[in-house]
Amino acid sequence: MFYEDLSVYEYQPYDTFGDRESGVYAVRFRPTYTCLNIGWLEAGHPYPTGPVPAAFLEKLKAVQRVQWMNVCLGWHDCDLCPDAETPEGNGELRIPGEPGTAYAAPFLITHYITVHGYHPPQPFIDAVLAVDLDTWAAARWPDVPFPWIPEDAERLVDY
Template sequence: MFYEDLSNYCYYLKTPVATVRNVGWLEKDKPYATGEVLDGFLTKLFSIILGNDIVDAQVNRIRSAHPCSLSDCGTLGIEADGRKDSLGAAEIWIPSKDGSDFFAAPSMIYHYVEKHGYLPPKEFVDAVMAFDLAKPYKAQDIYLEEIKGHF
């Protein structure tokens, strides 16, 4: 499913959510920005996707995984310290750097950056780098609040 970067979130909703912006919803044959991300960005994004005891940035989990839509990469996952997760099986929601709104991205964004050279918008990169993995955060609660009235 393709959404233009920084467009308002509307995944299966009747009306867009102005406080949530799309990032990394890429599809084959649709152009996307490429380039180098900041040092440490992929490591931080990896940690956000996996989460920890107090951080869960994932929403809309599904029982299967959406494959890479850019090429035939097969089923993909990430793993660290005995914890693993499938890429393409959820979205991640990350608060903006100033906390005024949110970014919604497929968890597959990690693969798109790492293997396909996708360069997310600066605002998203800044939000990822500013994300505090030591502060309680439950994205599903935020998701449920933000989508109210958009069905």
């Protein structure tokens, strides 16, 4: 599934943050922020390449360990990989950017960076580096690792 970097995200109308520990709780809401696409790569579409800061990549991987969002039932294979043993992803990440803007990336983004040399736009790199990982990692239900959850968000159990 290809979307141009920094284009407006329109894939799903709701953001759903799940609870990684229980797997049965979720917070769902229609975002009031603008989501911009980052790293939605597909074979046949060129993408920027180059090295990324090690601190950025490590923090991005750490975010993936604590944030579970828009997880789908099906899997998306990396179609950039030439062999049949391709990694799969089934969720997304949300990274807060400037006020009113968040970045929407597929869970495969770290694979795209480490294996295919993808270089995300600098505003995304800066936003990842600005994440307060200690606060996100400490979040426990009903809190989730993302700062812009509205007060009236729908709380789901056994979703």
